Amino acid sequence: MTTTTWERFKDSSFYWGFRRDKVAVASLAVLCVFVAASFLAPLIAPYNPYDPTQIDLMNSEIPPVWIAEGDERFLLGTDGQGRDLLSTILYGTRISLTIGICAVILQAILGVSIGLVAGYRGGRLDNFLMRVADIQLSFSTLMVAIIVLAVFQGLFGAELYERLAILMLILVIGIAEWPQYARTVRASVLAEKKKEYVDAVRVIGLGPMRIMFRHILPNTLSPLLVISTLQIANAIVTEAALSFLGLGMPITKPSLGSLINSGFEFILSGVWWITIIPGVVLIILVLVMNLLGDFMRDVLNPKLYKE
Amino acid sequence: MPLLEVKNLEVKFAMRRGDLTALRDVSFSIDKGERLGIVGESGAGKSVVAYSILNLISKPGYISGGQILFQGKDLSKLSPEEMRAIRGDGISMIFQDPMMTLNPVLTIGTQMVEALHAHREISDQRARAIAIEKLVQVHIPSAATRFAQYPHELSGGMRQRIVIATALLTDPLLIIADEPTTALDVTIQAEIIELLLELCESSDVGLILITHDLSVVGQVTQRVLVMYAGRIVEEGLTHGIIRNPRHPYTQGLIGALPQQTVPGGRLNQIRGVMPSLANTPSGCAFHPRCPHVTDICESVMPEYSIFDRSRVACHWVKDQLGDVGEQKINETPAP
Amino acid sequence: MFAFLVKRVIQAIIVMLVISVIAFSIQDNLGDPLRELVGQSVSEAERQKLRNKLGLNDPFLVQYWRFLKKALHGDLGTSYFFKRPAVEVILNKLPATLELVFGATIIIVVFSVPTGVFTAIYPKHWLSRFAMAVSIVGISIPVFLTAIMLIYVFAVQLGWLPSFGRGDTVSVYGWSTGFLTKDGLVHLILPCIALSSIILPLFIRLIRAEMLEVLESEYVKFAWAKGLSRRRIWFLHALKNTLLPVITVGGVQIGTLIAYTILTETVFQWPGMGFLFLEAVNRVDTPLIIAYLIVVGLIFVITNTVVDLIYGLVNPTVKLARPHGGGE
Numbered sequence: 001m002t003t004t005t006w007e008r009f010k011d012s013s014f015y016w017g018f019r020r021d022k023v024a025v026a027s028l029a030v031l032c033v034f035v036a037a038s039f040l041a042p043l044i045a046p047y048n049p050y051d052p053t054q055i056d057l058m059n060s061e062i063p064p065v066w067i068a069e070g071d072e073r074f075l076l077g078t079d080g081q082g083r084d085l086l087s088t089i090l091y092g093t094r095i096s097l098t099i100g101i102c103a104v105i106l107q108a109i110l111g112v113s114i115g116l117v118a119g120y121r122g123g124r125l126d127n128f129l130m131r132v133a134d135i136q137l138s139f140s141t142l143m144v145a146i147i148v149l150a151v152f153q154g155l156f157g158a159e160l161y162e163r164l165a166i167l168m169l170i171l172v173i174g175i176a177e178w179p180q181y182a183r184t185v186r187a188s189v190l191a192e193k194k195k196e197y198v199d200a201v202r203v204i205g206l207g208p209m210r211i212m213f214r215h216i217l218p219n220t221l222s223p224l225l226v227i228s229t230l231q232i233a234n235a236i237v238t239e240a241a242l243s244f245l246g247l248g249m250p251i252t253k254p255s256l257g258s259l260i261n262s263g264f265e266f267i268l269s270g271v272w273w274i275t276i277i278p279g280v281v282l283i284i285l286v287l288v289m290n291l292l293g294d295f296m297r298d299v300l301n302p303k304l305y306k307e
Numbered sequence: 308m309p310l311l312e313v314k315n316l317e318v319k320f321a322m323r324r325g326d327l328t329a330l331r332d333v334s335f336s337i338d339k340g341e342r343l344g345i346v347g348e349s350g351a352g353k354s355v356v357a358y359s360i361l362n363l364i365s366k367p368g369y370i371s372g373g374q375i376l377f378q379g380k381d382l383s384k385l386s387p388e389e390m391r392a393i394r395g396d397g398i399s400m401i402f403q404d405p406m407m408t409l410n411p412v413l414t415i416g417t418q419m420v421e422a423l424h425a426h427r428e429i430s431d432q433r434a435r436a437i438a439i440e441k442l443v444q445v446h447i448p449s450a451a452t453r454f455a456q457y458p459h460e461l462s463g464g465m466r467q468r469i470v471i472a473t474a475l476l477t478d479p480l481l482i483i484a485d486e487p488t489t490a491l492d493v494t495i496q497a498e499i500i501e502l503l504l505e506l507c508e509s510s511d512v513g514l515i516l517i518t519h520d521l522s523v524v525g526q527v528t529q530r531v532l533v534m535y536a537g538r539i540v541e542e543g544l545t546h547g548i549i550r551n552p553r554h555p556y557t558q559g560l561i562g563a564l565p566q567q568t569v570p571g572g573r574l575n576q577i578r579g580v581m582p583s584l585a586n587t588p589s590g591c592a593f594h595p596r597c598p599h600v601t602d603i604c605e606s607v608m609p610e611y612s613i614f615d616r617s618r619v620a621c622h623w624v625k626d627q628l629g630d631v632g633e634q635k636i637n638e639t640p641a642p
Numbered sequence: 643m644f645a646f647l648v649k650r651v652i653q654a655i656i657v658m659l660v661i662s663v664i665a666f667s668i669q670d671n672l673g674d675p676l677r678e679l680v681g682q683s684v685s686e687a688e689r690q691k692l693r694n695k696l697g698l699n700d701p702f703l704v705q706y707w708r709f710l711k712k713a714l715h716g717d718l719g720t721s722y723f724f725k726r727p728a729v730e731v732i733l734n735k736l737p738a739t740l741e742l743v744f745g746a747t748i749i750i751v752v753f754s755v756p757t758g759v760f761t762a763i764y765p766k767h768w769l770s771r772f773a774m775a776v777s778i779v780g781i782s783i784p785v786f787l788t789a790i791m792l793i794y795v796f797a798v799q800l801g802w803l804p805s806f807g808r809g810d811t812v813s814v815y816g817w818s819t820g821f822l823t824k825d826g827l828v829h830l831i832l833p834c835i836a837l838s839s840i841i842l843p844l845f846i847r848l849i850r851a852e853m854l855e856v857l858e859s860e861y862v863k864f865a866w867a868k869g870l871s872r873r874r875i876w877f878l879h880a881l882k883n884t885l886l887p888v889i890t891v892g893g894v895q896i897g898t899l900i901a902y903t904i905l906t907e908t909v910f911q912w913p914g915m916g917f918l919f920l921e922a923v924n925r926v927d928t929p930l931i932i933a934y935l936i937v938v939g940l941i942f943v944i945t946n947t948v949v950d951l952i953y954g955l956v957n958p959t960v961k962l963a964r965p966h967g968g969g970e
Contacts (some may be wrong), residue, residue, distance in 0.1 A: 361861065
């Protein structure tokens, strides 16, 4: 009569600490609402912002419904092209989240593999890989992304670039950040390597790949969980910055960053909602992820990851 | 008047789910120039006693009862400034790992001289001279050149000597040494122990030596306290305890010494582990691991059976003394 | 010391070479210099002749070598847009960016150290809790959003501070500075605050975390046991150990700071290198793009080397000099 994994989880101090920390619970709730709302966008958005037939230039720059000239049809107002802001934000959040999560999955796959190999093999391979990681870490992801995307935009031209934008963003952010995962995993591997079960399993004759992936990796999950939340938050911010600069998602398929960019020109004339409302959405999204990441770090307390 | 008198010391840790008792009813005294050992496994509370004396227990620990009388003054009731004056002056403390005890980014000289400046109005020159004097006393070669060096440039044994020298700078009346040899190589351990013995005998400085290593205790101390789960379970003259331990726990500790094992035989271990603060057993805390456990041990905490120069807290021992009642056994000091 | 310095300088040179190769490859593939020089109606044969004359059909390494030689003489090509040497255009805007970075750095250093130390020593104080709450919110707001919101609140709504540009600047030995005029200073306020807005909370949290760990260390306990004053323990024993890793992180953050100048300058229309770079990207002004890369790479490499040196000097466990006498 063994307890199920779910029952053991509910009993753990992690879950206990979580339920008592109101901030963590609230953050998770808000995050779930955002994720659900954005992925259900096609179902719940009042309009489809990508459909040109639904957009009327006459509707542009209408303020949110709680201000005098607001219109009930557009709860959060409209942008410079007449698109409903609420719908555009829902779709935009979906894009931001997609890029963030996919980029982090890429980082994780790359980084974890490299970290496992480096930590397990050790020696010169390890030295070399970590040197590369160090150098890459000292180059700011944002800078590298700006340069790469700028060059590709120049090479491909605007139209082709628009179609490849999501893929490019995922690739660039994914490849630029693998060192974070690699270093974390490697530190865990080095610690686990010293433990007896590794020798036991090696004596049995299991090959290195099997040892690394099926035995060591599960024990390194806890720090990985911590940095994943924070890395997703970072990826979303990086993508927003790139889109804001015009190097990310185009205005025809905007993410939160592109929306903020499109509204910026209006802010001096008092039309604030096109920039501020997506901005607030972005801030809340990133904030709850940071809060959750902080909470997990405090509870799981991996001393390996301190930044 | 004894130099230090600890009376019914109680220390608790304030946790979210309630307070846990780390030390209960700890009482002992130490005279001028006397050398006392405190032994027990990790978690017994030995270090907590040491930190309590100097009021250095890290949060969430706090002194919840009792008195700590140093030359008649209760240290637990002093203001922070008064306590600061005693630390490093009347009572010095040295810790386990000299690599961690010395600040890696400051020179040896800085770390020694500041200990003097904190308690005496003297010139830099005079402070330096005293420091060199002490370094010589602990047999450090080329004492003057050490001043400009950093801890990582020196070996473990040298570092511990420097720590001891630092503790002696103000000519304290009492030194508390918390596991001073545990982090050192075996050969260096012997040198440090000899050094401590020599210093205490020549300067008449009192010593409280905390360790889990009974052989160290045997070489240095005159009396010893045995602690278990926050309580003193046995106390007596060192040679008496080692030759004739009364408490089952002490017997277990002595029996577990490699010297006691018949060559080729199994090492004697006390089965079980020291309970954590949150899981202290009822009655006598040792009862789950005790080979002589009886019914009463589970429910009633044993009181001390007091002898001439020693005491034990154990139901079984009390039973052994039996109907004869408490005996005052005359114990002569070691030759 | 000398060996250390030499090692670092060689590393710096290698990195610069790598950057130059990357920059040159970009130049080679991006944009067509011919397009800027001649019109559309020139025949293909003429174009090929011109390419040969300009050496554009030579092998990669030859072209690279030419590029490197010219670069070492300070010639990185002519901006298509400005029709002036790219290096000149960039260096013209350098003071604006550097002053922005300088202002932000001052804000970061002046505020992060005391706050970090205070929140570590008194973690339960209401000020500490407040500072930590503000910090985590600050980290979550991207730089460009902070900039926009600052503009909206202080320039648009309250009208207290200007929303764009550098204001009046004074030229000192060829360096145009905004620090010497009241107008210039006023224009510096919002952009510097915006630029520092993510890195400042980062440092506060970092210093606090380091300090908390250091305060639990054995040597700090020993310092208490010696009876030293609180001041000395906090500000000598603890602080020095706390700041060492912070210096290392600071070095890495410089790269991020430079990237953020692009964002900040764009929002505030600050006439610095970052804004220039973005415009160059939009116009595909290749010489200017790579000139920016080289200059920024150089700044990055120099500051990192300097930070490494400072760290080596300040941290006695890093063997810079010949080792003193050994152990026993």
